[in-house]
Amino acid sequence: xxxxxxxxxxxxxxxxxxxxxxxxxxxxxxxxxxxxxxxxxxxxxxxxxxxxxxxxxxxxxxxxxxxxxxxxxxxxxxxxxxxxxxxxxxxxxxxxxxxxxxxxxxxxxxxxxxxxxxxxxxxxxxxxxxxxxxxxxxxxxxxxxxxxxxxxxxxxxxxxxxxxxxxxxxxxxxxxxxxxxxxxxxxxxxxxxxxxxxxxxxxxxxxxxxxxxxxxxxxxxxxxxxxxxxxxxxxxxxxxxxxxxxxxxxxxxxxxxxxxxxxxxxxxxxxxxxxxxxxxxxxxxxxxxxxxxxxxxxxxxxxxxxxxxxxxxxxxxxxxxxxxxxxxxxxxxxxxxxxxxxxxx
Amino acid sequence: xxxxxxxxxxxxxxxxxxxxxxxxxxxxxxxxxxxxxxxxxxxxxxxxxxxxxxxxxxxxxxxxxxxxxxxxxxxxxxxxxxxxxxxxxxxxxxxxxxxxxxxxxxxxxxxxxxxxxxxxxxxxxxxxxxxxxxxxxxxxxxxxxxxxxxxxxxxxxxxxxxxxxxxxxxxxxxxxxxxxxxxxxxxxxxxxxxxxxxxxxxxxxxxxxxxxxxxxxxxxxxxxxxxxxxxxxxxxxxxxxxxxxxxxxxxxxxxxxxxxxxxxxxxxxxxxxxxxxxxxxxxxxxxxxxxxxx
Numbered sequence: 001x002x003x004x005x006x007x008x009x010x011x012x013x014x015x016x017x018x019x020x021x022x023x024x025x026x027x028x029x030x031x032x033x034x035x036x037x038x039x040x041x042x043x044x045x046x047x048x049x050x051x052x053x054x055x056x057x058x059x060x061x062x063x064x065x066x067x068x069x070x071x072x073x074x075x076x077x078x079x080x081x082x083x084x085x086x087x088x089x090x091x092x093x094x095x096x097x098x099x100x101x102x103x104x105x106x107x108x109x110x111x112x113x114x115x116x117x118x119x120x121x122x123x124x125x126x127x128x129x130x131x132x133x134x135x136x137x138x139x140x141x142x143x144x145x146x147x148x149x150x151x152x153x154x155x156x157x158x159x160x161x162x163x164x165x166x167x168x169x170x171x172x173x174x175x176x177x178x179x180x181x182x183x184x185x186x187x188x189x190x191x192x193x194x195x196x197x198x199x200x201x202x203x204x205x206x207x208x209x210x211x212x213x214x215x216x217x218x219x220x221x222x223x224x225x226x227x228x229x230x231x232x233x234x235x236x237x238x239x240x241x242x243x244x245x246x247x248x249x250x251x252x253x254x255x256x257x258x259x260x261x262x263x264x265x266x267x268x269x270x271x272x273x274x275x276x277x278x279x280x281x282x283x284x285x286x287x288x289x290x291x292x293x294x295x296x297x298x299x300x301x302x303x304x305x306x307x308x309x310x311x312x313x314x315x316x317x318x319x320x321x322x323x324x325x326x327x328x329x330x331x332x333x334x335x336x337x338x339x340x341x342x343x344x345x
Numbered sequence: 346x347x348x349x350x351x352x353x354x355x356x357x358x359x360x361x362x363x364x365x366x367x368x369x370x371x372x373x374x375x376x377x378x379x380x381x382x383x384x385x386x387x388x389x390x391x392x393x394x395x396x397x398x399x400x401x402x403x404x405x406x407x408x409x410x411x412x413x414x415x416x417x418x419x420x421x422x423x424x425x426x427x428x429x430x431x432x433x434x435x436x437x438x439x440x441x442x443x444x445x446x447x448x449x450x451x452x453x454x455x456x457x458x459x460x461x462x463x464x465x466x467x468x469x470x471x472x473x474x475x476x477x478x479x480x481x482x483x484x485x486x487x488x489x490x491x492x493x494x495x496x497x498x499x500x501x502x503x504x505x506x507x508x509x510x511x512x513x514x515x516x517x518x519x520x521x522x523x524x525x526x527x528x529x530x531x532x533x534x535x536x537x538x539x540x541x542x543x544x545x546x547x548x549x550x551x552x553x554x555x556x557x558x559x560x561x562x563x564x565x566x567x568x569x570x571x572x573x574x575x576x577x578x579x580x581x582x583x584x585x586x587x588x589x590x591x592x593x594x595x596x597x598x599x600x601x602x603x604x605x606x607x608x609x610x611x612x613x614x615x616x617x618x619x620x621x622x623x624x625x626x627x628x629x630x631x632x633x634x635x636x637x638x639x
Binding site: 058059061062063065066069070072073074076077079080081083084087094143146147149151156157159160161162163164166167168169170171172174175176178179181187190191194219223227231276279280282287301304305308309314317318321324325328329332 | 354358360364369372375432435439444445458461464468469508561565566584585601603606625
């Protein structure tokens with residue numbers, strides 16, 4: 001592709017730096033240093049500006065556009081983060097001025113206050129996150145393996161697995177609320193009634209409601225996992241399998257020694273993004289249960305919202321946000337570290 | 346051997362058929378339920394069988410606010426799609442094709458935004474909006490009034506520098522050789538011409554992927570509007586509006602007109618599904634290419 005001019009460009013420049021590096025190269029080719037310049041006439045200011053601009057063109061252009069972007073980004077991301085940290089040291093109900101209380105809010109989050117209320121919220125959130133992430137990754141990997149064969153109608157199945165992810169969590173939670181309605185003619189009760197089961201008061205059921213909550217989050221997120229695992233599987237070099245088959249590997253060994261090791265980068269990507277998602281169950285408590293029954297679905301994110309905007313205790317809301325943020329950072333760091341140790345990078 | 350392969354294939358089809366049906370069952374049930382009569386809906390065994398197209402139900406739902414929400418939400422979608430694509434392409438080009446001091450540091454700064462879950466920012470962003478200067482009775486220090494809270498610009502002022510879009514486009518630009526632009530530069534083309542005329546057509550998959558992601562994200566947004574614009578139904582995005590529209594006729598016990606409720610959820614959910622069905626090929630291509638290499 002390209003004309004003679006393009007192919008004449010030096011190819012030894014690293015691709016990332018090619019535009020600038022090549023331009024500099026061309027100038028030096030045109031005026032070799034050992035040839036004295038015949039008339040070293042002083043440059044006019046505009047010429048000097050022109051030369052400066054040409055030499056620094058990339059940096060000038062880049063920073064002209066990046067400066068507003070960086071300012072905007074910092075104002076919208078790091079200023080709120082600073083607020084978040086600052087407010088967590090105060091007691092504040094938005095209306096009257098904030099009172100400095102030091103570490104009291106953070107201590108409350110980890111204290112035995114109200115029969116270990118907040119530690120239990122955190123523990124519950126981690127428990128659900130582990131359940132969601134496990135189901136999501138195990139299920140998603142299995143479905144991707146099944147879909148990775150040459151089957152007819154594969155695209156249709158993949159679409160059907162992804163469809164739940166395109167809807168608003170709030171809207172499908174609302175739908176779930178309608179389905180779960182407690183009376184005997186509630187939709188789910190009507191359906192199980194057809195098979196001879198007694199109606200269940202789902203929303204107030206201690207065992208069913210947390211399970212439904214976890215399954216709801218998995219249902220909404222697993223399509224994403226399947227798509228990424230599937231792409232990862234398709235990117236594995238076929239030659240690896242052929243070589244192993246010649247050496248007499250059976251299909252279980254192929255999975256154990258080729259497929260899974262090759263999938264580690266995708267697995268890492270999915271577990272980091274999936275973790276962030278699975279720690280944030282809020283649709284079910286906010287729209288269906290209000291944290292009930294008996295706080296069984298009272299998750300950390302719902303607690304943050306509830307304390308901040310219902311109880312108007314901004315200090316507690318932000319303190320819990322900080323705890324959630326710290327947990328996410330620790331988990332992500334731990335996962336990246338595992339990955340590094342396994343791969344020696 | 347051949348027998349074993351046959352068994353595996355049969356089991357795969359069986360598993361995929363059943364599991365895929367379970368995945369879409371709740372939504373399929375709703376979509377079919379929207380086109381049944383009340384009695385027919387209650388007779389459903391596994392799925393309600395459509396037997397009517399009840400225009401009145403649709404008209405009633407649209408009149409109860411869904412139509413206004415459609416118009417407002419589509420305006421927001423268009424606004425954010427344009428911003429995301431413009432800033433994303435510009436940023437991606439700068440980080441991929443230009444060489445300047447501080448490049449890696451700024452790129453890392455933007456990437457750090459991808460790790461921060463938006464949900465943590467709810468409280469501080471709310472305050473930032475409440476302290477927005479010169480709006481809602483605020484002075485230049487942002488004090489004295491309620492700022493942008495309860496005013497429609499609050500749904501338009503954030504998210505103008507999308508880190509994910511910049512990242513995705515940087516990855517895509519990296520895969521295109523710079524020779525394309527060298528030829529255009531000799532003809533005197535400016536940077537915007539190069540980005541949108543030369544590279545633009547070559548970047549169709551990531552552009553479409555971001556179009557879908559942005560559309561779905563804005564269309565489905567619920568939490569932020571529910572906190573900042575509550576009390577002004579004319580500015581509710583569809584996902585938030587549909588809640589009040591549905592709950593106005595919903596009763597947890599007793600006889601509920603289920604098809605009427607299904608019509609309303611159907612009205613809120615068909616556009617994302619349609620956009621995904623039409624464009625999913627690019628979506629998978631564009632997203633996966635970036636995620637795996639990044």
